[in-house]
Amino acid sequence: MNILLSETNDEWADKIKNFIGSEGHSLDVAISGRDAQSRIYKRNYDIVILDFSTTNHSALEVLRYIRMHNPHLKVILTFSSKQFFDELDFDETELVKMGASDILIKPFEMRQLKRCLLGDIQFDRWKKATETRARTPEAHEMYASDNEFTRIKADGALVINHAIFDIYVRVGKDRYIKILYEGDTLAQNRLQEYQAKKVEFFYFKTRDRGAYINFINVLLSKVMSKINIAPSTKVELTKNMVDKFVEEIYTNGIKQPLIDEGKMLSQNIYQFIQSDRDLDYLLKQHVEQDANFKYLHMFLVSFFATIICKSTEWARTRTIESVVMGALLHDIGKIKLPQELRLMDSTLMTTEQLDLYKQHPHLGCILLQPISLIPEPVLQIVGQHHEACDGSGFPAQLTSTKIYPLAKIVGLADHFTNLMLREKLSPQESLRFFLNDRKNIHRFEADLVLKLAHGFLGHDKFVQQKI
Numbered sequence: 174m175n176i177l178l179s180e181t182n183d184e185w186a187d188k189i190k191n192f193i194g195s196e197g198h199s200l201d202v203a204i205s206g207r208d209a210q211s212r213i214y215k216r217n218y219d220i221v222i223l224d225f226s227t228t229n230h231s232a233l234e235v236l237r238y239i240r241m242h243n244p245h246l247k248v249i250l251t252f253s254s255k256q257f258f259d260e261l262d263f264d265e266t267e268l269v270k271m272g273a274s275d276i277l278i279k280p281f282e283m284r285q286l287k288r289c290l291l292g293d294i295q296f297d298r299w300k301k302a303t304e305t306r307a308r309t310p311e312a313h314e315m316y317a318s319d320n321e322f323t324r325i326k327a328d329g330a331l332v333i334n335h336a337i338f339d340i341y342v343r344v345g346k347d348r349y350i351k352i353l354y355e356g357d358t359l360a361q362n363r364l365q366e367y368q369a370k371k372v373e374f375f376y377f378k379t380r381d382r383g384a385y386i387n388f389i390n391v392l393l394s395k396v397m398s399k400i401n402i403a404p405s406t407k408v409e410l411t412k413n414m415v416d417k418f419v420e421e422i423y424t425n426g427i428k429q430p431l432i433d434e435g436k437m438l439s440q441n442i443y444q445f446i447q448s449d450r451d452l453d454y455l456l457k458q459h460v461e462q463d464a465n466f467k468y469l470h471m472f473l474v475s476f477f478a479t480i481i482c483k484s485t486e487w488a489r490t491r492t493i494e495s496v497v498m499g500a501l502l503h504d505i506g507k508i509k510l511p512q513e514l515r516l517m518d519s520t521l522m523t524t525e526q527l528d529l530y531k532q533h534p535h536l537g538c539i540l541l542q543p544i545s546l547i548p549e550p551v552l553q554i555v556g557q558h559h560e561a562c563d564g565s566g567f568p569a570q571l572t573s574t575k576i577y578p579l580a581k582i583v584g585l586a587d588h589f590t591n592l593m594l595r596e597k598l599s600p601q602e603s604l605r606f607f608l609n610d611r612k613n614i615h616r617f618e619a620d621l622v623l624k625l626a627h628g629f630l631g632h633d634k635f636v637q638q639k640i
């Protein structure tokens with residue numbers, strides 16, 4: 174990230190400079206408000222850390238300039254002390270209205286600054302969002318870059334008895350209204366008011382995405398075994414969870430809390446497919462690409478891979494965790510491909526496009542290899558999920574005995590998911606189609622095809638006859 178610092182206190186300037194350097198960001202230092210303005214004019218910064226005591230253009234003048242000329246720029250406003258802050262004529266709400274993204278009062282800790290810079294990686298932070306008395310935010314507009322926000326469908330589960338983080342509605346490009354403060358006890362009522370006004374999406378700051386992932390995951394682990402919760406609710410929540418999970422990985426990289434979330438998710442999916450009623454619902458549904466879920470493919474591959482594991486005697490908890498993690502990450506190498514190829518159906522590609530596309534398993538391994546948190550089985554899955562038992566796969570044309578067993582599971586789930594989405598069939602109909610597809614079925618291990626079909630047993634009489 175490119176960061177600009179305008180700091181009047183030398184001791185704090187050194188402290189912040191050292192910290193930003195140690196985090197590997199690039200930093201410019203402005204000697205005055207005027208200097209900050211001219212640097213912002215000349216260079217594209219991601220974040221400005223602006224001391225409120227900045228002189229020779231005051232901090233407010235700089236803020237005004239940013240709001241007029243560069244409203245996307247994130248501004249962290251720092252204050253010399255609590256007393257100084259309290260004696261100002263403005264409160265936090267007004268400063269946010271003027272364009273400040275975050276407020277830090279000295280002495281603050283570097284981890285607080287880190288949270289402002291990168292987002293909080295303490296995913297369970299929402300549990301500590303204590304109830305505060307209801308605060309009614311004034312419905313004022315604020316300018317903030319669309320890039321800073323993550324959207325969720327308005328009917329998505331968001332609040333317990335109080336808001337777990339600040340929630341906004343979007344009123345135009347880079348324009349938002351904060352409708353709930355973290356801790357607000359009127360959360361449910363206020364969201365309903367906006368739902369009644371036909372607001373389709375709520376927004377939260379992307380830095381809260383980790384908290385959202387953990388919140389949904391914890392919620393899922395509570396509801397998965399409950400029969401009074403509709404399977405459709407469980408599926409929608411899981412789709413949401415997977416979507417934000419993959420988005421977090423693709424944009425912010427892999428961190429330990431995400432690995433832990435992946436493990437919890439694998440248990441949640443496993444729990445879901447244990448229930449005949451829930452599984453039955455999933456297998457009969459027509460699942461189509463939906464603009465609200467960017468990573469539907471990963472969600473489905475995780476489910477079908479887990480269904481195969483369910484009938485596999487040797488698949489224990491660890492194995493299922495690796496399979497789900499591998500399923501969620503199997504196509505990560507595609508982020509290195511040109512944009513137009515990432516979501517394109519490989520059967521529609523030109524020879525040149527196909528050559529590029531075939532590199533994605535290897536590119537995925539290159540991305541993941543340096544990350545010590547990624548276990549070896551996940552790497553193998555990513556690298557080999559397009560290998561085929563008859564040696565017709567890629568990138569290494571491995572044959573049956575050479576292919577890593579868990580990569581075969583994810584590879585089969587991946588093929589099955591693509592077939593389903595391409596033909597616009599339900600999973601049950603896709604299985605019939607697949608079992609009759611003599612050309613492709615030999616690319617997969619017969620035993621695993623049988624296990625996939627077994628997972629559908631009790632749900633489809635045709636499959637029972639066929640196997």
Ligand SMILES: [Fe+2]
Binds near residue numbers: 503504533558
């Ligand atoms: Fe792939």
Ligand SMILES: [Fe+2]
Binds near residue numbers: 503504
């Ligand atoms: Fe895939």
